[in-house]
Amino acid sequence: MGLTLVFGVLGVGDFAHGDKMGWGMFLAFFVVSSEGANLGFAGGQFGSLSFGWGLIVGLLVAMLGVAALSVVLERLVFRRLRASGGGFFVFAIASLGISIMLRAVIQLIWGPSNFRYTPGIHPAVEILGGIKVKPDQFFIVGVTILAAVLLYWLLYRTRFGKAMRATADNPGLAEASGIDTNRIRVGTWIIAGILGALAGVMLGLQAEVRFDAGFRLLLPLFAAVILGGIGNPRGALVGGLTVGIAQEVSTQWINTGLKPGIPFVIVIVVLMLRPRGLFGQQR
Amino acid sequence: MEQLLLNVVTLVTFDGAVNWTVGFLTTVAIFAILALALNIQWSVGILNFGVAAFFMVGAYVSAVLTLPAPEGLESYVAGWGLPIPVGWLFAMVAGAVLAILLGIPTLRLRDDFLAIATIGVAAILRSIANSVEGLVNRSRGLNGVDGFLEDQVQGGDYRWVELAIALVVLLAVYWLVSRATASPWGRTLRAIRDNEDTAKASGKNTVKFRMGAFMLGAMLMGLAGAIYAHRSGTISPLTFSDLLGTFFVWTMLIVGGSGNHRGALLGAVVVGFFWFGTPLIQESLPDWLGSRVFQVRQLLIGLLIVVFLLWRPQGLLAERDRVSRFVTRGPDDRTRGGDQGSVWERLRSAVSR
Numbered sequence: 001m002g003l004t005l006v007f008g009v010l011g012v013g014d015f016a017h018g019d020k021m022g023w024g025m026f027l028a029f030f031v032v033s034s035e036g037a038n039l040g041f042a043g044g045q046f047g048s049l050s051f052g053w054g055l056i057v058g059l060l061v062a063m064l065g066v067a068a069l070s071v072v073l074e075r076l077v078f079r080r081l082r083a084s085g086g087g088f089f090v091f092a093i094a095s096l097g098i099s100i101m102l103r104a105v106i107q108l109i110w111g112p113s114n115f116r117y118t119p120g121i122h123p124a125v126e127i128l129g130g131i132k133v134k135p136d137q138f139f140i141v142g143v144t145i146l147a148a149v150l151l152y153w154l155l156y157r158t159r160f161g162k163a164m165r166a167t168a169d170n171p172g173l174a175e176a177s178g179i180d181t182n183r184i185r186v187g188t189w190i191i192a193g194i195l196g197a198l199a200g201v202m203l204g205l206q207a208e209v210r211f212d213a214g215f216r217l218l219l220p221l222f223a224a225v226i227l228g229g230i231g232n233p234r235g236a237l238v239g240g241l242t243v244g245i246a247q248e249v250s251t252q253w254i255n256t257g258l259k260p261g262i263p264f265v266i267v268i269v270v271l272m273l274r275p276r277g278l279f280g281q282q283r
Numbered sequence: 284m285e286q287l288l289l290n291v292v293t294l295v296t297f298d299g300a301v302n303w304t305v306g307f308l309t310t311v312a313i314f315a316i317l318a319l320a321l322n323i324q325w326s327v328g329i330l331n332f333g334v335a336a337f338f339m340v341g342a343y344v345s346a347v348l349t350l351p352a353p354e355g356l357e358s359y360v361a362g363w364g365l366p367i368p369v370g371w372l373f374a375m376v377a378g379a380v381l382a383i384l385l386g387i388p389t390l391r392l393r394d395d396f397l398a399i400a401t402i403g404v405a406a407i408l409r410s411i412a413n414s415v416e417g418l419v420n421r422s423r424g425l426n427g428v429d430g431f432l433e434d435q436v437q438g439g440d441y442r443w444v445e446l447a448i449a450l451v452v453l454l455a456v457y458w459l460v461s462r463a464t465a466s467p468w469g470r471t472l473r474a475i476r477d478n479e480d481t482a483k484a485s486g487k488n489t490v491k492f493r494m495g496a497f498m499l500g501a502m503l504m505g506l507a508g509a510i511y512a513h514r515s516g517t518i519s520p521l522t523f524s525d526l527l528g529t530f531f532v533w534t535m536l537i538v539g540g541s542g543n544h545r546g547a548l549l550g551a552v553v554v555g556f557f558w559f560g561t562p563l564i565q566e567s568l569p570d571w572l573g574s575r576v577f578q579v580r581q582l583l584i585g586l587l588i589v590v591f592l593l594w595r596p597q598g599l600l601a602e603r604d605r606v607s608r609f610v611t612r613g614p615d616d617r618t619r620g621g622d623q624g625s626v627w628e629r630l631r632s633a634v635s636r
Contacts, residue, residue: 080593089330090592092398093533096332097588100530104582108575219406222399261410264403271388271396 026106027062027197055205062197070193071186073098079182140202147198148237154191164188220247223263227270242266305442307559312449313511315551316456318535320503322547323460325536327472327496328479329390333401335528336408337378337501341508342518343412343419344377345370346428349513359420367431371509378505382498390493405525412520424519428512445514452510456503460544463499472496526581531558534584537591540598549599558584 077098081090155161166174167184175181203217220243227239247262317334324331331337349370352362385404389397413422430441431448463469475482475489483489512518522528531554539550561580591598 077589077593089328090596092330092332093537094589094592096530096533097585097592099585100526101582101585101589104578104585108578108582219399219403222403226396226399261407264400264407267396267400267403268388271400 026110027058027065055201059198059201062201063194066197066200067190067193070189070196074186074189079185136205140205143198143202147195151191151195160184160187219267220244220263223267226267302442303563305446307555309442309446309449309514310559311551311555312446312453313507313514314532314535314555315453315548316449316507316510317504317532318539318547318551319453319456319460319544320500320507321532321536322500322541322544323463323496323503324500325541326464326469326476327493328476329493329497329500330398331401331497331500332398332529332533333385333403333405334504334532335523335525336401336405337381337504338508338511338528339405339408339412339520339523340377340381341374341505342512342523343425343508344505345374345509346425346512346518347419348373350425350428353420358416359425360418367429367513370513371506374505374509375502376505378501378503378508379498381505382501383494386494386497390490390497402525402529405523405529409520409523422520424517424522425512426517428516428518430513430516449510449514452506456506457544457548460503464544468492468495526584530588531584534588536598537588538598540600543598543600546598546600553599554584554587557587 077094078091081094153161155164163174163179163184164187166177166179167181167188174184221240224239224243225236227235227242243263243266246266250262317338320337321331321334345367347359347361348363348365349367350359350362351364353359381404385397385400389400412419415421419425430445464472471482471487471492474485475487475492479489482492515522535550535554536547537550538554539548540546558580561576
């Protein structure tokens with residue numbers, strides 16, 4: 001359940017986003033796994049959590065790595081495409097190509113097997129009224145709330161956030177008012193990269209570390225974003241929760257194998273009834 | 284799809300080389316149909332990221348209609364043993380129906396919604412096929428799908444018939460899409476892509492035209508799926524992955540030159556040769572590379588898309604500017620390479636650039 005909160009925070013229409021999460025997941029895995037341990041990050045465990053300092057370091061490495069990756073891609077690919085006047089189509093296809101490449105590189109380095117950050121079974125502890133929760137899940141929920149609050153503060157309480165929203169609304173006007181839109185875009189990629197890495201690591205903690213995990217999440221992600229209204233971080237959080245809960249609860253009534261279809265049904269229903277999303281403004 | 288192509292070892296003999304080439308050309312012809320179909324949709328600015336879905340629907344519909352009734356552990360719907368051409372026909376109908384269902388909620392909205400909806404429908408169709416009992420035999424897949432005229436031809440020679448079927452259908456599709464794009468209807472599609480507002484202002488119902496192109500492309504993708512099913516004899520949900528079913532076709536289109544049918548054909552051959560040809564050299568590669576050739580190949584497919592978008596967005600064969608058939612040369616002919624003679628000359632200049 002904690003996982004559902006995580007992907008709500010993301011909000012970029014980038015088809016490679018899922019695979020950037022995958023990269024975050026694996027960079028952290030690299031630090032936690034034996035290769036990383038040789039470098040001295042073995043770390044113990046925090047109380048009843050299943051991980052120690054190793055994962056925290058891994059998380060930081062993952063955030064830095066994915067943010068850097070995003071910036072490099074923006075410099076090498078997206079800025080040039082924008083300069084040559086490519087529209088949304090070109091951007092979308094390019095990000096799909098990048099997504100394929102990122103996944104291939106993960107497979108090249110780590111192979112197609114699945115991993116866990118810490119081997120073994122981690123028992124859940126009982127809280128109120130027989131509900132069982134793993135300690136890790138408290139951590140995931142906590143981190144997600146923290147990330148959401150930070151993002152909100154950044155977007156609505158800082159000059160940078162204001163400039164970011166202005167660039168999203170009308171790049172030409174933003175430039176005319178003296179905003180360096182290229183810098184803003186790089187900044188946005190960095191933030192999205194950090195959030196993606198965070199989500200990837202949390203997902204790896206909650207489930208498994210596998211090469212296509214990020215890509216599998218792409219549809220639920222887009223469903224959450226559309227449900228919440230594109231480019232609306234508050235909406236995305238609520239949308240992420242809704243999609244996640246709907247997906248889990250649905251298994252009460254329908255075949256588990258059909259679970260991946262739920263986000264798709266949500267997307268279609270939302271598009272038919274409220275194409276701007278639950279919180280979208282009418283223009 | 285790999286298993287359809289013969290093993291490397293067989294290439295040593297002359298017969299083996301012929302067999303490989305026949306198999307390769309058949310596969311490429313099927314993919315070329317997909318690329319042409321995608322081109323029709325792309326030419327009006329429809330971003331279909333779910334080619335695999337239409338391909339899959341066509342394959343399954345044709346398979347269940349022509350298979351005999353299920354026996355034993357098998358369980359699937361229909362199984363009426365209909366003639367194979369009827370299966371093809373219904374595969375096309377099924378593709379078009381799927382396009383209507385998807386197009387109604389999305390075509391009026393932002394461009395990106397259709398992309399997301401199509402990528403989603405491919406995922407959901409795969410999961411339905413995998414998990415609903417009694418529909419299409421779940422992950423066991425459908426086996427024993429007969430080829431067209433297979434009972435009339437000697438076993439070993441049948442691959443020539445397969446190749447002939449694929450090529451004839453490809454030619455028919457090529458003729459159809461060329462006629463369609465040269466017609467007033469095709470002109471309207473280009474007008475909508477280049478400037479939707481102007482097209483609207485000229486009194487064109489753009490949603491209707493886009494729906495038409497979406498349906499036509501989807502029909503042809505369904506047809507390609509049906510041909511594929513009858514050719515391979517076995518289909519399962521795994522066959523229709525996003526990578527091979529969708530992105531691979533996109534790479535063909537981008538590399539060959541989008542918006543132009545000959546480019547789509549050329550792209551299918553070039554990208555197809557790159558993809559299906561890599562296993563051939565696997566043996567002669569150094570070990571560290573040979574064992575990873577499949578991942579490297581996937582990496583290069585992604586790289587090809589990005590590189591072409593950056594440095595040669597028009598593809599190997601650029602779309603010609605079309606003004607009117609009374610104007611032989613476009614306004615800025617030298618810079619955009621309007622009519623530079625034969626395909627080969629243009630290819631050469633494209634490569635040397």
